[in-house]
Amino acid sequence: MAVVKKMGLYKVEMVKVAYFVEWSTFCFTSSDCKQECLNNCFCNAYAYEDGIRCMLWRRDELIDIQKFESGGASLYLRMPYAELAHTKLPVYDFEKLVIATNNFDIDNKLGQGGFGPVYKVDAIFPYEERND
Secondary structure (H helix, E strand, O other): OOOOEEEEEEEEEEEEEEOOOOOOOOOOOOOHHHHHHOOOOOOOOOEEOOOEEEEEEEEHHHOEEEEEOOOOEEEEEEEHHHHOOOOOOOOHHHHHHHHHHHOOOOOHEEEEOOOEEEEOOOOOHHHHHHHO
């Protein structure tokens, strides 16, 4: 018997959303967009903006999100309810990531994860920022 995990949404505010987006032509409200994502097992995130409407992402499409100091969209990441209470997404400075991965050199690529490429980094981050 398969175990079905109930899904919830984790809100990340003030972001530049990922470039590779799937546009929904059937959603006219934020609530419609949320339901479309939750009802689609391939949907990992959504955002809704007036004038742009509903944007949906699959796992391998969430690769170029950036956090802004102000402005930007609210992105809702889909994840099991059990993980929502314990979720604190790390935010790293892009310039530090470029240095740590040697400009995302292919020699530092470990593989492909659910949200995109996974890289090995050099120990340039302060020890308390890393999740070792």
